Amino acid sequence: MTAAASGALAPRLLRGAAVPLLLLAVWSAATALYPTVRTPTPAKVALAAVEMTASGDLPLGVLQSLGRVFGGFAVAAALAIPLGLAMGSVRGVERNVDPLVESFRPIAAIAILPLAILWLGTGTSAAVSIVAYAAFFPIVVNTVAGVKRVDPTLLRAAATMGVDRLTVLRTVIVPGALPSIGVGLRIALGVAWTAIIAAELAVGAKAGGGGSGGIGQMMFVFYAYSIELNRIVVCMIAVGLVAFVLDRGLRAILARLMPWSH
């Protein structure tokens, strides 16, 4: 059985690698047939990746962007989770606040960016506030949904036993809503990472390179000033890798914190 399973694994790995390798080969061949100075090739991209990592530029940019993401994400969570809990458990709060949430939710964070630049300048605070705005809505919506999904029997049982509301919130509602809050946090972290790239790109584009660093800004400088496509591709790969690691990391943390949900 195990022999058969491992026997099946090798061809699967081979099949999995086939198309990516084929695409890399096509990319190499195409750039070899039409060589220009700037066209990125796999070899040049790999070289650029090594250079940028060795010089510390790439890790620094990623860390700057990550710092903003975590800052904005923390602000969003600190506002959105209490609001979501209040909206989910008190009908009056939901009725009165929901119109506001639903009116702003369809407005993409990037659309707010020009206002953020106007109010806060092209520094870190504009980028952080865009991230916070982007991450806010998925957390609120999922927290409210989580609170609504708490088993009403438990709530009634607690009420019958005369447990006060604060204790009910702490011991029944929050644990019951946690899995859904976790989903909201995961969505929000993904959205936040996308938003920071957009914000840094646009800040770079609008501040004429005088922005405040980060990987999005780096991409813009490679695009507009030094015209290094290989390095842009390296940045794109880094963006993808960080997104992947963020999602897997948060998923692992949530699974540890809440083994009862999956």
Next chain:
Amino acid sequence: MTRQPLRSPAGAAGVVVYFRTMAAFALAWAALSAWTANTALLPSPLAVGRAIVELAADLELFKHAAISLGRMVASLAIAVALAVPLGLLMGTRRLAEDLLDPVVEVLRPISGIAWIPLALFMFGIGNALPVFIMTYAAFFPILLGTISGVRGVDRRLVDAARTMGVPARTIMTTIVVPAATPSLLVAIRLGVASAWTAVVAAELIGAPSGLGYAIEWYRELLMTPQVMAFIAMIGLLGFLFDAALRALSRRLTPWAPEARAR
């Protein structure tokens, strides 16, 4: 996910609450803008209202909205045309999934927005750039939704049909596609939301027209009421697009719980 205020049993009361909340918001905004006393920084709600009326009267608002919507519809059509057949294939054929899944998983974490600098070189400034970015942004949610829809098809139906000698093509059109449609429609809504976010970023940086471009244009002129008018338009269109897709799901798949969810 949350309950819709306008659909609650007390419909009229819901409308009253909605306007009460929005009026409170407008009042707070007006007070803040009177205190700031700087139209470029924070215009009053009335100034924004006037800007909306003016921009609507000389059709500029609708012109840019039509351009952005046109790009949106074009990219959505391309994304659906590519992602749905591919998703059906990957959902039903093990080989196709083994071959293509690695490519999808490598590209998916790289957000559409991260492609903007490279795409600027590939397409230049114009229609092709936002359409490419939006197609890319809409592609992955639709692909994954189609695959999971196909996976969710009741195996017994497929097996029963196969036992009765129904040809594979008929199984696909009469069992798999209808059963996967609810999940597909949800996926299209997610794709639209993700593409609509990307359009603003793409137009902000690399298009000579459209809502994102208009926002940036008026920001540079420091005409903040106009900036806010276009931001409101983006939110409104995003909301209407989603509402239209929800109505479509209710019509096409009235049996599915997803059609009623938000």
